[in-house]
Amino acid sequence: MSKIITFSSWKGGTGKTTLCVLIASILAALGKRLLLVDLDSNCALGKCFGQEGENYTSMDLLSGTGFQGDNKFRGIYKVSENIDIIPSDLKNILLNNITDRQLKSALRKLDVKNNYDFIIIDPPGYWGAHTRNAVFACDILVIPGTCSRIDYKATALFTETLDEIFNEDDPGPKRYICVNAFNEKMNLPGIYEEYQKTYGAQLLPEPIPYIKSLKRLTSDTNYILQPVVKRRLENFVHKIIEEDTNA
Numbered sequence: 001m002s003k004i005i006t007f008s009s010w011k012g013g014t015g016k017t018t019l020c021v022l023i024a025s026i027l028a029a030l031g032k033r034l035l036l037v038d039l040d041s042n043c044a045l046g047k048c049f050g051q052e053g054e055n056y057t058s059m060d061l062l063s064g065t066g067f068q069g070d071n072k073f074r075g076i077y078k079v080s081e082n083i084d085i086i087p088s089d090l091k092n093i094l095l096n097n098i099t100d101r102q103l104k105s106a107l108r109k110l111d112v113k114n115n116y117d118f119i120i121i122d123p124p125g126y127w128g129a130h131t132r133n134a135v136f137a138c139d140i141l142v143i144p145g146t147c148s149r150i151d152y153k154a155t156a157l158f159t160e161t162l163d164e165i166f167n168e169d170d171p172g173p174k175r176y177i178c179v180n181a182f183n184e185k186m187n188l189p190g191i192y193e194e195y196q197k198t199y200g201a202q203l204l205p206e207p208i209p210y211i212k213s214l215k216r217l218t219s220d221t222n223y224i225l226q227p228v229v230k231r232r233l234e235n236f237v238h239k240i241i242e243e244d245t246n247a
Contacts, residue, residue, distance in 0.1 A: 012125030046087030
């Protein structure tokens with residue numbers, strides 16, 4: 001049974017797509033089977049893996065079109081030995097008349113949880129129908145933000161909204177706050193400490209460092225990270241999925 005991980009934020013520019021590519025790259029290298037789902041009309045995740053302008057996309061998945069016999073969905077494309085993707089569509093933003101659990105229902109219909117070890121979802125960088133679907137569908141929610149005042153406020157707005165939606169009867173996905181692109185010389189002073197004070201155990205203990213080469217993954221998903229960088233990032237992956245990915 002696979003785990004579903006959503007990377008999401010209240011705003012864009014927090015590095016969620018880069019983190020999706022990063023975790024997919026590391027898990028695939030460990031032999032895990034992954035399905036990536038791009039819900040953002042900017043199509044950033046699909047572009048990273050060379051899947052743009054496909055006939056069937058996540059818009060068809062959410063709207064219930066694109067299915068054939070035996071509930072097989074035409075919009076799943078193989079991009080590497082261990083990674084498949086459902087790309088997005090520029091018109092996805094127009095699909096607003098969907099329920100908040102439509103994606104969860106569609107994934108259940110596809111029975112993909114028995115075909116993949118992990119499903120990684122990349123929704124838009126705002127609180128809308130697609131993001132709500134990504135949140136309600138996932139087991140693990142990672143909220144990235146940089147050490148800027150606006151990202152800190154965006155994280156606070158997002159977590160406050162989640163606290164209003166979920167409760168003791170329905171706790172929702174396991175939640176992590178991830179400080180991304182961390183650079184002591186460039187960070188706004190005191191912001192990281194505010195993240196620590198506000199989120200405590202929800203905050204991933206090691207921030208993702210600002211490393212120029214990480215951005216290379218979004219233009220070349222076969223780019224080989226330096227061993228020292230890869231080891232540090234594998235710790236991040238292990239913490240999120242809470243299991244030994246070498247097992």
